[in-house]
Amino acid sequence: MGRQEQSLNPTVATFSCHDCMRRSHNEWNALTSAETAELCQARVPLRHGAGAMVCHQGEPSTGVYCVVSGTVALRKGDDHGHSVLLRLVPAGETFGYSDCFAGQHWSASAETMETTELCFIPRRVMNRLLANNVELSRRFQTHLVRDYNSAKETILQQAWLPVRARLAHLLMRLKDHFGRMEKDGTIHVTPPLTRQDMADLLGTRQETIARTLHAMAKDGVLRVRGRTVILTDLRVLQGEIERDAGAS
Amino acid sequence: MGRQEQSLNPTVATFSCHDCMRRSHNEWNALTSAETAELCQARVPLRHGAGAMVCHQGEPSTGVYCVVSGTVALRKGDDHGHSVLLRLVPAGETFGYSDCFAGQHWSASAETMETTELCFIPRRVMNRLLANNVELSRRFQTHLVRDYNSAKETILQQAWLPVRARLAHLLMRLKDHFGRMEKDGTIHVTPPLTRQDMADLLGTRQETIARTLHAMAKDGVLRVRGRTVILTDLRVLQGEIERDAGAS
DNA sequence: CGACCGTTTGAAGGATATCAAGGTGAGTGG
DNA sequence: CCACTCACCTTGATATCCTTCAAACGGTCG
Numbered sequence: 001m002g003r004q005e006q007s008l009n010p011t012v013a014t015f016s017c018h019d020c021m022r023r024s025h026n027e028w029n030a031l032t033s034a035e036t037a038e039l040c041q042a043r044v045p046l047r048h049g050a051g052a053m054v055c056h057q058g059e060p061s062t063g064v065y066c067v068v069s070g071t072v073a074l075r076k077g078d079d080h081g082h083s084v085l086l087r088l089v090p091a092g093e094t095f096g097y098s099d100c101f102a103g104q105h106w107s108a109s110a111e112t113m114e115t116t117e118l119c120f121i122p123r124r125v126m127n128r129l130l131a132n133n134v135e136l137s138r139r140f141q142t143h144l145v146r147d148y149n150s151a152k153e154t155i156l157q158q159a160w161l162p163v164r165a166r167l168a169h170l171l172m173r174l175k176d177h178f179g180r181m182e183k184d185g186t187i188h189v190t191p192p193l194t195r196q197d198m199a200d201l202l203g204t205r206q207e208t209i210a211r212t213l214h215a216m217a218k219d220g221v222l223r224v225r226g227r228t229v230i231l232t233d234l235r236v237l238q239g240e241i242e243r244d245a246g247a248s
Numbered sequence: 249m250g251r252q253e254q255s256l257n258p259t260v261a262t263f264s265c266h267d268c269m270r271r272s273h274n275e276w277n278a279l280t281s282a283e284t285a286e287l288c289q290a291r292v293p294l295r296h297g298a299g300a301m302v303c304h305q306g307e308p309s310t311g312v313y314c315v316v317s318g319t320v321a322l323r324k325g326d327d328h329g330h331s332v333l334l335r336l337v338p339a340g341e342t343f344g345y346s347d348c349f350a351g352q353h354w355s356a357s358a359e360t361m362e363t364t365e366l367c368f369i370p371r372r373v374m375n376r377l378l379a380n381n382v383e384l385s386r387r388f389q390t391h392l393v394r395d396y397n398s399a400k401e402t403i404l405q406q407a408w409l410p411v412r413a414r415l416a417h418l419l420m421r422l423k424d425h426f427g428r429m430e431k432d433g434t435i436h437v438t439p440p441l442t443r444q445d446m447a448d449l450l451g452t453r454q455e456t457i458a459r460t461l462h463a464m465a466k467d468g469v470l471r472v473r474g475r476t477v478i479l480t481d482l483r484v485l486q487g488e489i490e491r492d493a494g495a496s
Numbered sequence: 497c498g499a500c501c502g503t504t505t506g507a508a509g510g511a512t513a514t515c516a517a518g519g520t521g522a523g524t525g526g
Numbered sequence: 527c528c529a530c531t532c533a534c535c536t537t538g539a540t541a542t543c544c545t546t547c548a549a550a551c552g553g554t555c556g
Contacts (some may be wrong), residue, residue, distance in 0.1 A: 076400055082408040084399055102393040107400060145350040151399040152324055152334055152355060158406050159451030160330040162511070195535065203407030208512060210536055210537090226521090242487060372551090410543070442502065456544060458504055474503090 001231055013029070015068060015117065016040055022068060022092040027143060030135040037093070044070040045056050046094055052193070054110040055096070060214070061106050063122040064096040070116025071177075075200070076108040087150070088113070088191075089141040092175045097140050098147065100126060113192040159246055164203045164212050168240035171229060187231040196226075216240070263316060263365065263494075264288055270316060270340035276381040290373040295365045298440070302358040303344070304365065309354050311370040311398070312344040318364025319440055320438065323448070324356040335398070336439075338425045344387045345396065348374060361440040365462040367403070382402070406451055409492055412460050414450045416488035419477060435479040442475075464488070 003039070028152070029218035031039060043050055043066075049056065054065060057077060069091045077083035086108055089095045100123055101172050131227045171189060178187050178191040191210040195206040213224050221240055231237060265288035271277050279287060291314075296302065303311060305325060313320070317339045325331035334356055337343045347354050348371055378385045405414055419437060426439040427473040443454040450457070461472050470490055479485060 007288060024467040076404050078404060078408065080408075082404070084404050084407045086403065098396055100394045104393075107397050116284055141389065141392075144389075145346045145352075148346055148399060149355050151396060151403060155323050155334065155402055155406065156326060156330070156332050157389065159332045160326065160328075160404065173299055194533090203403070205513060206535080207514085207537085211512095213538080237283070239463065414538095441505095444502080453545065454503080455505085455546085462504080 016047055017043065020068065022066075024077060026066075027094060027136060027139040028066070028094050030133060030139055031129070033135075034080050035129060039121065039125065039129065042122060044120040044122075045077040045117070046120060047088060048110055048112045048115070049113045050164060051114075052112045052116075054112060055106050057109040059106055061096065061104060061238070063120055063133070064094055065110065065125055066119045066121065067091050068092045068119060070118070071111050072110050072115040072116060072118070073197070074108045074110055085197060087147075088201075089179075094140075094143075097126075099235075101140075101144070107185040147159055150218070162239075163192055163202060163204050163208055164216065165241050165244040166204075167209065167212050167216070167239050168221075168237050170198065171231065172234075172237060172241070175231060175234075179213060185232075187234075188228055189229045253453060257376050263293055265291065265367075268316065269312075274340050275342060275384060275387040276314070276315075276409055278387055279377070280381075283377060283381060287369065287373065289375065290370060292368040292370075293365070294368060296360045296363070298360055298362045300360045300364075302360060303354050303355040305354050307354055309344060309347040309352060309371070311349050311368055312342055314342045314367045314369065315339050315475065316367060318366075319361040320358050320364060320366070321361050321445070322356045322358055330449060333445060335395070336425075336449075342388075342391075344366060345374075347390070347394050348366075349388075359466060361445070409489075410458055410465065411450060411452050413445070413462070413489050413492040414452075415457065415460050418446065418470075419479065420482075420485060420489070423479060423482075433480075435482075436476050437479060438476045439458040 017023060017036050018033075020028075025037075026040070028036070045068075046054075048070075053210070055061075057075075066083070068091050072089040072095065074089065075083050076086050076087045076096060089110075095110065096106075096248075103123075126140045130140070157169065161169070174191045174193075175187055175189045179187045179189045181187055193201075195209045199206045213222075213229070216222050217224050220246060221236050222232065265271060265276070265284050266281075270277075270282075276284070276287070293316075296303075296318075300319060303309075307321075314336050319339070320337040322334045322337065322343060323331050337358075343358065344354075351371075375453050378388070405417065409417070422439045422441075423435055423437045427435045427437045429435055441449075444459045446457045447454045449481065461470075461477070464470050465472050468480075469484050470480065
């Protein structure tokens with residue numbers, strides 16, 4: 001369903017939670033040193049190639065995952081082979097807490113978009129840490145609310161914005177994680193996404209993504225070079241978002 | 249933006265939390281008798297006419313609301329006058345906890361769809377109750393996860409289902425709260441929704457709702473009588489949802 | 497009655513999907 | 527080293543769903 005389903009067994013990797021550079025920027029830095037040790041001891045470090053399934057929608061949720069490096073996509077499907085990408089999980093972020101909290105099954109599948117290292121934290125450990133550390137609990141709850149609000153925003157956009165504006169919006173977000181400022185001031189955005197992936201993110205088709213991208217290029221909004229999108233002027237891109245907004 | 253903006257000041261109503269029939273079926277029955285007394289003393293009971301604004305998107309969230317009778321709709325808008333109905337809140341349900349948890353502004357507006365009684369519970373009280381009652385906290389968290397999953401489901405449906413199937417889906421849910429089984433076995437569904445409201449729920453236009461509804465009537469899926477939709481056979485309606493599913 | 501809100505219906509146009517074909521580039525095996 | 531394959535990308539032609547604009551209808555409440 002994703003790309004060339006690289007179903008290699010994951011390699012067990014070795015990296016420590018104490019040293020994890022990501023930790024200082026995410027929920028886990030609410031942990032005390034002792035708690036970090038407990039986490040480090042209980043978590044299962046993993047390494048996947050690109051296009052690997054980390055967990056499957058519908059199967060019982062047994063814990064959360066923390067992305068150490070690489071990118072994971074959360075994909076939700078229906079009974080008929082259709083699916084959408086709900087969001088990308090960049091390095092440093094944790095996913096799966098909502099399904100873990102509710103103690104239910106995975107509401108989406110997780111697949112790696114590139115070579116990815118991540119840690120699995122079993123529910124039992126998660127619950128113990130949450131029970132003993134109110135701050136950790138509060139942070140994950142906040143993150144959950146943010147995810148929810150973001151989903152609501154998506155619903156609003158899908159209802160009112162045409163593909164072109166949604167794509168502009170997507171590029172605006174992608175540049176933060178996958179953009180690199182060049183010497184000439186342009187921003188080269190190279191996300192690990194196929195046209196199909198972008199289509200799945202925006203609720204449209206791959207052909208439409210290709211067409212829209214090239215239409216925007218013809219209008220001077222950006223340049224396309226293979227999987228890389230070159231942004232020359234963010235204000236012009238922002239204008240694409242505003243443009244389609246004739247009040248009703 | 250809703251209906252004829254009935255901006256009457258809300259009347260302060262008088263009903264007790266102890267006697268509230270709704271309480272036994274929602275989160276609040278996790279409270280002890282003493283806690284219920286505290287809630288009852290601190291909450292602000294309100295009564296609104298139809299089409300009244302309970303709270304406004306963007307303004308600071310100062311607490312949660314519990315719907316005692318009637319129906320509330322949560323509407324999210326953008327800067328350009330567009331808006332969608334995210335969900336309906338039927339009697340017995342509480343809303344606003346996600347914004348309250350995060351301590352932020354209202355991510356959506358709430359408007360009454362009919363004459364509605366509700367209670368306002370200030371954040372301060374909410375926080376105290378949550379801090380002292382883990383079960384209450386757990387229940388609201390579960391509810392939040394359910395709302396989030398429901399939003400994700402909506403995104404999937406908007407991406408893949410045509411209006412007709414989404415409408416069938418909506419009717420399927422509406423019948424649970426607003427349907428009445430008649431002697432002849434048919435189900436009369438009369439939700440407090442205009443065509444525009446339904447359109448806002450499905451991310452489409454009112455004309456499309458009217459047309460689709462009548463098209464379904466012509467196909468014998470249902471009957472339309474003003475604002476009432478008469479369902480004769482739920483399996484046929486279910487079939488409408490399945491129909492549009494040619495796997496990709 | 498007459499104004500108003502909501503609903504219905506028609507006609508036309510547009511955005512996007514669908515179907516189909518060809519192109520490109522990287523990896524693979526002869 | 528080249529041909530082959532496979533995934534991904536592009537592009538064109540056409541179809542369709544839905545929107546938009548416009549007009550008329552119906553109930554309801556002053």
